[in-house]
Amino acid sequence: MxxxxxxxxxxxxxxxxxxxxxxxxxxxxxxxxxxxxxxxxxxxxxxxxxxxxxxxxxxxxxxxxxxxxxxxxxxxxxxxxxxxxxxxxxxxxxxxxxxxxxxxxxxxxxxxxxxxxxxxxxxxxxxxxxxxxxLPCAALTAYAALHGPVPVKRGDVVLVQGTSGVSISVLQFALAMGATVIVTSSSDEKLKVAETLGAQYGINYNTTPQWEEEVMKITNGSGADFVIDIGGASTLIQSVKACAFGGWVQLVGVIGHADADLNALPLFAISKNICMQGVITGGVDRFIQMNQLIDSLKWRxxxxxxxxxxxxxxxxxxxxxxxxxxxxxxxxxxx
CATH class of the missing domain: 3.90.180.10 (Medium-chain alcohol dehydrogenases, catalytic domain)
Structure with a gap:
């Protein structure tokens, strides 16, 4: 072999x-x-x-x-x-x-x-x-991010950063669960692909660096119920600002710059009463649960x-x- x-x-x-x-x-x-x-x-x-x-x-x-x-x-x-x-x-x-x-x-x-x-x-x-x-990493991580202590439900707004394997799986699962999805990306071409997959809104963070303000405009000031943060330190404060009061910021990745200033993070998090959760793929039980959902939806x-x-x-x-x-x-x- x-x-x-x-x-x-x-x-x-x-x-x-x-x-x-x-x-x-x-x-x-x-x-x-x-x-x-x-x-x-x-x-x-x-x-x-x-x-x-x-x-x-x-x-x-x-x-x-x-x-x-x-x-x-x-x-x-x-x-x-x-x-x-x-x-x-x-x-x-x-x-x-x-x-x-x-x-x-x-x-x-x-x-x-x-x-x-x-x-x-x-x-x-x-x-x-x-x-x-x-399935083992991208899909299962996305599933875990959307099925935490408070799972995403129909009518929620989900903000996901980027168009990686995890991010696109988040987009697909969230849409299947009846959520409205906002995607950020550095590329208009990538955003077009996300929109063909069903994303209702796309934000280019290169042309709109204060993308959290655009999220607040899209949601009429309410913010996203769930923010799937891929960047880590470099995006975390913006993720909190884009989150709804009492919402969730799911920490999935750390691909951004690690030297960002996070001194204001506790104040922003407290003022919005948000919950943060670190997300890993999860064990075999969650894998089986995800496969059951995939089978019922005939998801690809x-x-x-x-x-x-x-x-x-x-x-x-x-x-x-x-x-x-x-x-x-x-x-x-x-x-």
Whole structure:
């Protein structure tokens, strides 16, 4: 079989396509044929060596996968040959996931897994492997952001920053739940894509740097009931200003500048009586709940661009350029 390995962490050119023996499952293991892998920001950080966890040279990168179980061990009873599964990123004890960082990931033609229901999750039948590969991080994080202690409901206003995989999944889920969605982006072209997906309002934060004021105008002074903050320190005060009284700011990303002045943040948060919550993907129970919703809605994720397995380095480079909307996917299997 073929697999990619990172012998060094100097960027995407460190990815090396190698040959290896196809593994045989032990008594409590399953062998998965990897059909598709979707990339996330974490994969870029690992390749660049900026991930805040110890990295083992020679590791197989990437964590978000959809594939087919092709062989099982003698003691496996909860999975069967032919099951279509995703790899679950958030294992107990690994808040940020271990695949592709602390242990070998999934950018390979075959991957051996322990037959653990916490690790492998069946996905809805109507999804392709490429679509399902986007579920473990982007879709599940979006679902978690919208299904916190107070879930989004019909009639709410949701403000989401950017058009990344998580942001576009937030847009799609929020619309399906009956919310009005406002999207911010640095690009009018990206906003046009978001609008074709159903976003009612788009704000270019380059041409409208005080975008929180535009949010207040759109909502007639009420603000957004839920703000999905991707920027972190550089956008947080604006997110609070754009939030409705008693609303929620869901902290999903930290891709902005970390040296922003947050001295006024407590006052703004108190004056609006808002709640803030840090959002991670969540465990297998939430994954299963999300899949049930996806199945009932016949929901499909938005994929910006697909690359062949041989073009994986180009896929990393394309995602790093931040010109994408939604997800970037690598089709691994040849069939």
């Amino acid at each position: 073929r697999e990619y390995r990172l012998n060094e962490f100097h960027g995407f050119d460190s990815l090396v396509l190698t040959e290896a023996s196809t593994p045989t499952p032990g008594p409590s293991q399953v062998l998965v044929k990897v059909h598709a892998v979707s990339l996330q920001q974490r994969d870029l950080m690992v390749a660049k060596g900026t991930y805040p966890k110890p990295l083992q040279p020679g590791i197989v990168p990437a964590s978000d996968m959809a594939g087919e179980i092709v062989a099982i061990g003698s003691k496996v009873i909860k999975f069967s040959v032919g099951d279509r599964v995703c790899a679950n990123l958030a294992m107990p004890g690994f808040v940020f996931g271990d695949l592709g960082a602390e242990i070998d990931g999934v950018l390979a033609e075959f991957k051996l897994f322990d037959a653990d229901p916490q690790r492998l999750v069946r996905f809805p039948d109507h999804l392709t492997y490429r679509e399902a590969s986007t 994720p938005y994929i910006d661009k697909e690359f062949t397995f041989e073009k994986a380095v180009e896929a990393f480079r394309y995602m790093n350029g931040r010109s994408h909307v939604g997800k970037v996917v690598i089709q691994v299997s040849r069939d």
